[in-house]
Amino acid sequence: xxxxxxxxxxxxxxxxxxxxxxxxxxxxxxxxxxxxxxxxxxxxxxxxxxxxxxxxxxxxxxxxxxxxxxxxxxxxxxxxxxxxxxxxxxxxxxxxxxxxxxxxxxxxxxxxxxxxxxxxxxxxxxxxxxxxxxxxxxxxxxxxxxxxxxxxxxxxxxxxxxxxxxxxxxxxxxxxxxxxxxxxxxxxxxxxxxxxxxxxxxxxxxxxxxxxxxxxxxxxxxxxxxxxxxxxxxxxxxxxxxxxxxxxxxxxxxxxxxxxxxxxxxxxxxxxxxxxxxxxxxxxxxxxxxxxxxxxxxxxxxxxxxxxxxxxxxxxxxxxxxxxxxxxxxxxxxxxxxxxxxxxxxxxxxxxxxxxxxxxxxxxxxxxxxxxxxxxxxxxxxxxxxxxxxxxxxxxxxxx
Numbered sequence: 001x002x003x004x005x006x007x008x009x010x011x012x013x014x015x016x017x018x019x020x021x022x023x024x025x026x027x028x029x030x031x032x033x034x035x036x037x038x039x040x041x042x043x044x045x046x047x048x049x050x051x052x053x054x055x056x057x058x059x060x061x062x063x064x065x066x067x068x069x070x071x072x073x074x075x076x077x078x079x080x081x082x083x084x085x086x087x088x089x090x091x092x093x094x095x096x097x098x099x100x101x102x103x104x105x106x107x108x109x110x111x112x113x114x115x116x117x118x119x120x121x122x123x124x125x126x127x128x129x130x131x132x133x134x135x136x137x138x139x140x141x142x143x144x145x146x147x148x149x150x151x152x153x154x155x156x157x158x159x160x161x162x163x164x165x166x167x168x169x170x171x172x173x174x175x176x177x178x179x180x181x182x183x184x185x186x187x188x189x190x191x192x193x194x195x196x197x198x199x200x201x202x203x204x205x206x207x208x209x210x211x212x213x214x215x216x217x218x219x220x221x222x223x224x225x226x227x228x229x230x231x232x233x234x235x236x237x238x239x240x241x242x243x244x245x246x247x248x249x250x251x252x253x254x255x256x257x258x259x260x261x262x263x264x265x266x267x268x269x270x271x272x273x274x275x276x277x278x279x280x281x282x283x284x285x286x287x288x289x290x291x292x293x294x295x296x297x298x299x300x301x302x303x304x305x306x307x308x309x310x311x312x313x314x315x316x317x318x319x320x321x322x323x324x325x326x327x328x329x330x331x332x333x334x335x336x337x338x339x340x341x342x343x344x345x346x347x348x349x350x351x352x353x354x355x356x357x358x359x360x361x362x363x364x365x366x367x368x369x370x371x372x373x374x375x376x377x378x379x380x381x382x383x384x385x386x387x388x389x390x391x392x393x394x395x396x397x398x399x400x
Contacts, residue, residue, distance in 0.1 A: 026384055034119075037093050040156050056136070060073040065168045067164075072172075085178075086150055086151065086183075090125050090132070090154055091154065093156040123367050123372045124373065143396075148398060191369070195390065196341060200362075208310065212231055242295070245284065251284030255282045259279060297309070320360070335393060
């Protein structure tokens, strides 16, 4: 498990869990859930949000890459380009529903039961998007002449291959020389209670397809063949025992795991000509992808057999040490919920790996993740307004 780091917090206060059923945040969340935005489709979600942002003087741009829709919106503060820029980021696409008949209500009809709001995307991450927008609306109404700038970056390609979404918009922003000072991503990070965990980094993901080349032959004449399974056996044992790194304050040690291994013709009397091994690294900032690849090649070369590896980097690791953004978020959580949050780097990859290329402080925070990608995905209704208030609190601490 990754280590958890407590954030020093000040100004605790009690908060009231009572919310109105007709709150603007709930209403907007329901509008978004009702859109069947199965990845990579957006189905109008970004248009709904863009109209709200346009109404409070955001400049909105839409980018299409291979039919994937992306939104970049920005509201400049009184200091113009000299002010700090806080960007809220997320995705409007959702994962497939799974068997519809197993849901207790239509996944694209927002439904309230037992204090919960059900629907695909309720937790991942349409509630966060609605809370972003309503928090910004309230903030701009109270601080129309705020000094810092506010941005919004959305994609409909996060739950899919993630090749035509945030990464492409980031490339455009790089070309323009756009500077992002802080980015808050609305991923569902909370574990048991709203605000107990935020993500200040993610491990990188790198996959490899290893092919060990042998010589096919009759199993009764092994001297006339070369068994790739036998060639790889000792190397496999060594690969499973390597300590790739020791991790660091925020990350657990790098993990190497085989996901599939296969060989053979289907006959029990044939030595195969090839062995294929699919494996994956989940690695921290304590290692680089180049170093890990080199370690694998060095070990395999030492065994002297013929092999090839096809590498695929799914994402580089990123890390935001405790700083202005994490402290502002931690204080906003404490003020709203009374919880002293913890920093964590657990979980898979996110679009933070792309945004971190142009932003030094990237943090993820959203509702509880216990039901994400599951049948009957839901969010506690009592968490929706506090979530919006926390996002407002971050704006109030960094942009005024």
